Amino acid sequence: MKRTLKGTKHSFTKHKELENDMREALKKRQEFILFFQPEIDITTMQIVGWEALLRWKHPEKGILLPEVFIPIAEEAGLIFSLGDLVFEQALYQLHTWLSRVSYPMTMAINVSIKQIEDKRFVKNIIKKLKKWHVSPMMLELELTEKILMEKTSFSKKEIQKLLKVGVHITIDDYGMGLSSLKDLMDFQVYKLKIDKRFLQRAPQSDKGMRIMETIIEIGHLLGMKVVMEGVETNQDFKILRKLRCDYSQGYYTGQPMDDASATEFLEKNLAMRELFFQNQLDLPLKF
Numbered sequence: 001m002k003r004t005l006k007g008t009k010h011s012f013t014k015h016k017e018l019e020n021d022m023r024e025a026l027k028k029r030q031e032f033i034l035f036f037q038p039e040i041d042i043t044t045m046q047i048v049g050w051e052a053l054l055r056w057k058h059p060e061k062g063i064l065l066p067e068v069f070i071p072i073a074e075e076a077g078l079i080f081s082l083g084d085l086v087f088e089q090a091l092y093q094l095h096t097w098l099s100r101v102s103y104p105m106t107m108a109i110n111v112s113i114k115q116i117e118d119k120r121f122v123k124n125i126i127k128k129l130k131k132w133h134v135s136p137m138m139l140e141l142e143l144t145e146k147i148l149m150e151k152t153s154f155s156k157k158e159i160q161k162l163l164k165v166g167v168h169i170t171i172d173d174y175g176m177g178l179s180s181l182k183d184l185m186d187f188q189v190y191k192l193k194i195d196k197r198f199l200q201r202a203p204q205s206d207k208g209m210r211i212m213e214t215i216i217e218i219g220h221l222l223g224m225k226v227v228m229e230g231v232e233t234n235q236d237f238k239i240l241r242k243l244r245c246d247y248s249q250g251y252y253t254g255q256p257m258d259d260a261s262a263t264e265f266l267e268k269n270l271a272m273r274e275l276f277f278q279n280q281l282d283l284p285l286k287f
Helices: 002-028 066-075 079-098 121-131 145-150 153-165 181-185 196-204 206-221 234-243 259-277
Strands: 032-041 047-058 062-064 106-110 139-144 168-174 189-194 225-229 247-249
Touching: 002 047, 002 066, 002 079, 032 079, 032 259, 047 066, 047 079, 047 247, 047 259, 066 079, 079 106, 079 121, 079 259, 106 168, 121 153, 139 145, 139 153, 139 189, 145 168, 145 181, 153 168, 189 196, 189 206, 196 206, 196 225, 196 234, 206 225, 206 234
Parallel strands: 047 106, 106 139, 139 168, 168 189, 189 225, 225 247
Antiparallel strands: 032 047, 032 247, 047 062
């Protein structure tokens, strides 16, 4: 018992230390950085969108992933401030990139139920879209299946407000939760992102392949674009083409990058597309 209590106390102390560090980091607005991972059209290899991935560059602990600090931010009531910082950086970056391309690209941002239930949430998003001159249709809010199931009447109304102004809803990690087709139909879902574990198991399982094919078909029947997560190899990519999935996201078609590397990646993609339209390059290919 003593050992258990000691461990619990130690864990609580580390938790509080990280919470205090987070409060200080949010004041500086310097330690939290965004990485960007592209979504690639499987047919044309064109970048159709980006997902903003938050990292905490802790001065002592190094780079921390969201699963380490997001639960603490939610418990401590810091999630709105953290989300505000993400929306600011992500929409600024999208605004910068849109000046370089001649077609629309989207920016996907993960949000939690705690953010949606904050009364400032919708107004803040609309304000930032106007500030950075980004069309609402180019913003995607990524919700998990868990949020679909846990939604309250208030959160549902807030999501509907955003849908009304044109913001898109994407369901992340689909297939491993318990959401029903009714949950999908409650909102006008724009994209369905299939959990990467399906693709990892697919080569060894005919059943896994059939399940993936069914999810893709359901997504298309409901008017959604379908994204496969965790695309790591050429074999993975070939499976997606065979199943007629729309978009790929994973290390094979683009790893998470900082803003400078992502901009360079975008420039290479634009140059590749120019050669394709001049009939000097065959697609698809890995770049």
